[in-house]
Amino acid sequence: MKYSYYPGCTLRTKAIDLDVYARASAAALGIELEEISDWQCCGGVYPLGTDEIATKLSCVRALNEAKEKEQTLVTMCSACHHVMKRVNDDMRNVEDIRTRANNYMELKEPYAGETEVLHFLEVLRDKVGFDELKKKVVKPLTGKKIGAYYGCLLLRPSKLLAFDNPENPRIIEDFIRAIGAEPVVYPYRNECCGGYISLKEKELSKNMCEKIMESARGFGAETLTTACPLCLYNLNKSAKASLPVVYFTELLAEALGVLEGCRNENAGVSGAEEIKEEVQKS
Amino acid sequence: MSSEKKQAELIKEISGVNPLKCMKCGKCSASCPSYNEMDIKPHQFVSYVINEDIESLVNSKSLWKCLSCFACVERCPRDVKPGKLIDAARQIVVRQKGQNYLLADEIPELLDPELPQQLLVSAFRRYRR
């Protein structure tokens, strides 16, 4: 199985763990992730305005490359998944956006949403299959009580993302079960962590994350897992954050026995300096 | 057309939302995680657009409290999608020159060592032109 892979900006820097574990796990599962060449950042949030075109082009570029390679496009980060799927839907179903975006792009042949976009979790569920995954687990995480934290971007709007039941999702729970751990279902797992608001409204985000943590702990979770670097950041900032938060790929790598191999040299990259530089440039 | 009317039309156009479909059930406000931070509540956005009171809307701090978490969009029984209206109002503000809610100068002090790239680009896109 060979896929086009769109890592996204954060997986190059702060969330390099999410990426490294994913690649190691994919390799262990016989999945080849072929990185999109010269990908550009998806923008982190989907531009909601119906007249937004330029902000969607980086996604179109990646989607078109996958189309040309006749591959499914896989994302690891919730936000990239969200933006990519929605832009793809625009290209497929919104004639105005499709026409205008194609006018900008000057592609060999117009892109009309042909590429299939999947989050890596969907690949595990729909392509690999959780039953198959279970068979490949070498170090089951037996006894671990893990709460899935979905947040918003994986689930909503459910009609477009077609990821899982937006109000009572189960894909990560099934994943947790497949790697031998015990999923803890708690009602706040699809509530927002605050998202980008945490840049300027730190308190607001903190309150939200505390609610989530409390709920998860109340139902017996010992660890939380997420697919989103921003969720991870916000949850970790929660003052009463008593639960560790890890990427789902880390759990996967551990279960597949490839974790040690990638406890990596990249650990400890300090992103702040680079970000500051980038900001100065912009 | 008055400028207020024009702006109301612009919001409807950018958002693709027909506010007249709203039946004022309040499910959006019941779902909003930022509700308490907002001066104009999600269900009220619709009325402001219908009444063409865009001035109040663009000056509302609610614009900057919305998380785009799409809970209101997901649950709205009438397909009104208040979150999209809010974003359209936000767009009207940030598309006017110099109206960015996030200034480059203030960024360094908002940063911390763990802060992910994604947060910054997301905030940039929602808050700036």
Place this chain on the structure above:
Amino acid sequence: MQELINRAKELLADGTVARVLGWKGGDLPYNPEPAYFETAEELADFVYNSFCGANLSKYMIEASKLEGKTMVCLKPCDTYSFNQLIKEHRVDREKAYIVGVGCKGKLDIEKIKKKGVKGIESIEGAEITDEADTLKIQTIYGEKSCAYADAMLERCHVCKGKEHMVYDELIGDSKETKDADRFDEVARIEAMSPEEKFAFFQKELSKCIRCNACRNACPACSCRKCVFDSTKFDSSQKANVDSFEEKMFHIIRAFHVAGRCTDCGECSRVCPQGIPLHLFNRKFIKDIDGLYGEYQAGADTTSKAPLTNYTFEDAEPSIVGKRG
């Protein structure tokens, strides 16, 4: 041929049949024509050779009304037409004694003439017993030759097979002649631009003189009275004023036989203007096969015809635009 004549004599003699429907020689070596034979003497004129292309099944509509049985010679492809006529209650199976005759591909004299062969006196190699791959043609200008396959009717190149679908007995051997796909031509036209398509059919149909030869030969076109001859649609009996009427005639004709046409190719064979009329029928057959599942009219006498059948999931008419 002699075997056929002998058998016909026997059947006439023992009273099994009252008459024989076959072919008799024409005024030229290559134009035998359908004929009835009622006595052993008359059978002296009986011929069956590679120019006996005519499909005799349609004659059985009238023959079914006559007293007694008729022995009818049907080639493999003709039997599809006969089956279809049974299905439509147009012929009476009990009134027919079907002798399935062998076929090695029928010849098209126009193809020979197109090769510049003129003043034909006789043609050797066209007898059903001949095994020759080449025809020897005696003309007033001397002997010419022509490969058998090159002179074959278009329909024989896309033959449905040499198996008889319905018969009482079989006489004579057959030889496979299929060497092309019958939908190739249709596909080639489908791939044209609308302008090219229009120009193509405009050119072909402008040759039509509304002589009704196609209609008369077609075994599916067996209405007692054609809609184009009746007053039911205010469309009867007037001279063609414009090219549209030919189009209308041929489209409606093809539509009326859609799902019933066995693709016997008689329409094209008999057209004096050489219009490839089978291209209309084959288009419908190709669409029916593609949209509603493969269907061969006349392969049996019981299946539901595509146009009197449906499924809930049938394609919408908009598929026409989407196929591009």
Place this chain on the structure above:
Amino acid sequence: MQRIGVFVCHCGSNIAATVDVSKVAEMALMEPGVVHAEDYQYMCSEAGQAKIAAAIQEKNLTGMVVCSCSPRMHEATFRKAAERAGLNPYMVEIANIREHCSWIHKDVEEATKKAVILMRAAIAKVNLNAPLQPGESRVTKRALVIGGGIAGIQTAIDIADAGYEVDIVEKTPSIGGRMSQLDKTFPTLDCSACILTPKMVEASAHEKINIYTYSEVEKVSGFVGDFTVDIRKKARSVDMDKCTGCGVCQEKCPSKKAPSEFNRGLNTRSAIYTPFAQAIPNVPVIDREACIKFKTGKCGLCAKVCQAGAVDYEQKDEIVTEKYGAIVVATGFDTIKLDQYDEYAYSQSKDVITSLELERVMNAAGPTHGHLERLSDGKAPKEIVFIQCVGSRCSDDRGKPYCSKICCMYTAKHAMLIRDKYPDVNVTVFYIDVRTPGKNFDEFYRRAVEQYGVNYIKGQVGKVIPQPNGKLLVQGSDLLDNKQILKEADMVVLATAIEPNPDVRKIATMLTASIDTNNFLTEAHAKLRPVESPTAGIFLSGVCQGPKDIPETVAQAGAAAVKAIGLLAKDKLLTNPCTAQSDILLCNGCSTCENVCPYGAITYEDKEVNDHGIRETRRIAVVNSALCQGCGACTVACPSGAMDLQGFSNRQIIAEVDAICR
């Protein structure tokens, strides 16, 4: 040549404001065959009809065109007017210059031009019309009622009381329907069983009523006055004649794990069961999927304990074929599935229930024997939240776009009953609007607020959040106080939208009765014929036509009965003469038309024909005009044009095409 009169209606200003009606009338006179044209304010009025009659008689008209509203509106009116004046009603054609012209166009010149063209098409058609005579068909004096809920029971009793035989076909083992599941009824709070059971008994004891329970309609053919229906009597596995209803089999049955349909799956029942104590007939059925005997071949306990020897494992489904003159659909409703509404945690918590489930919880015969308790732990709740409009009034594709109509009232009822019986339980209702149009309805709701102190909050709930301590956190809006509310509750009750019984689509297809996008059966006219289907002989009773409460259902059931009685009282019916006919000289007898006829109206006969001197016997298609409904499928299937449709003939339609394209 026809002598045609053209009558152009102003429809007040509805047409005249946009169409120059006098111009249209003037133009009419230039058309072939037209000998009279006039315009008038309201052609459908008595004065208008008098004008038509006068013209018919004075000008000796042989045909007429009315340029007016849609033929679906007044074609019948004008045909009757023509008939009274001595003109064959089928010589009347309507040009629809209102719905298809004046109402949708603004420019007078453009609309007038179009009106003229529509009129020309109608004139061209009338020129080819021929007088038609309706045929006659007989009426079978027996009615079928599909569905044995309160609607079906009431309809059946009313028809039977008028002296006609009625059969009720009910899918489940007992009649009674949804109403039998209710505890109390609004606005009087009387016990549902107390008022329903006597009706059930009356129906079953009525000498004119025959009840098929555990049965389904399998096939319907025929038409108004003469339907033939196959009814599948599913194998009950118990002999109805022998069973005494003692109940021992149910007691002894070792398989008791099947979810009870009657109690909405909140508890279980035995494999051999009657759905509830007052069931009619009081004869159990064996649920073969749950029965050990049927699953493994062993057991057979029920047969052993049955003293009457009524248990019959060999029983098979049986098909009964009956003839009916009229059919009443009373298939009722169910609540929608809630899998699209997981924000209310229905699938996550046992303490989130639907209102219909609450009915069972409150009922003495229910899973908790009438005690209000949480289904998760059996504890008495202290705080109950009701959420209104769950799945109703949703224009997204999760729910239903309509108001379910009954929820506001039954929620007030529930709130009141709880507060009355358990005064220490707090009840909060989240509502969008409280809708109480009905006699004593608003008073009832106000009583809940004023007398019983039910806390009504205007605002929808966004999410129900199960807490680790087992409570439910309800996050809702208070739109009047402009607050977001977080309320901890012990139970949440969802006023779940109702939808037509899922089987109704299948039944409607068999009946060729039309159905709307929400699966409600369509009425022949929304205002004037609300209990009839557009398909003649089919009548609508109860919620299958639209949401309604019990009083309304009973009223409609009676109305449907009256309509059915009106039909059954006739000895003969006039049939639509717009049927297919085959031209014997053109027919090939090829059977193509027969294959597309949905009514089996076409047969073949050997007929002697004289075709221009040639006499022979031919196989010819013959249309049974009593069966033919006039769809025209055969006319297009026929390659020779032998089959044609009266009133919509090939030449008539072609004349219209020509007139439009002229």
Place this chain on the structure above:
Amino acid sequence: MSLEKKEFKPKIVAFCCNWCSYAGADLAGSSRLTYPADVKIIRVPCSCRVNPMFILRAFEKGADGVIMCGCHPGDCHYSTGNFYARRRMTLLFSMLDYIGVENGRTRVEWVSAAEGVKFSETMNSFVEKIYSLGENVRLGDLRCKS
């Protein structure tokens, strides 16, 4: 023929079944949902009454577009009529496309009695399409054009 270019006013024939589409057109009317006056409706009992002859006849007489509307598949008043109509029209349209007639000139749309909005939208888009295709030169009978 005058030399000055006349404004193109297309002739469009719409066949509507009595039970669904004609009622849908009535609903469009009573809801005042406009569509161009170029559309003229012919009432037929069912879409299965529409003979390909009628459609070709319309084109012969100068129609620029022909649209047929019926009940949604499965909702036919006569239960199966539109199923047959669907196959007939699919094959006919395919044939017209095959001989080079622009596909946009023919359309089938299923419109229920409740879909006044859809009726009006359908007619608007169909008329728009016909305007974009222009006059029907390929199928028109020149005699009928002035």
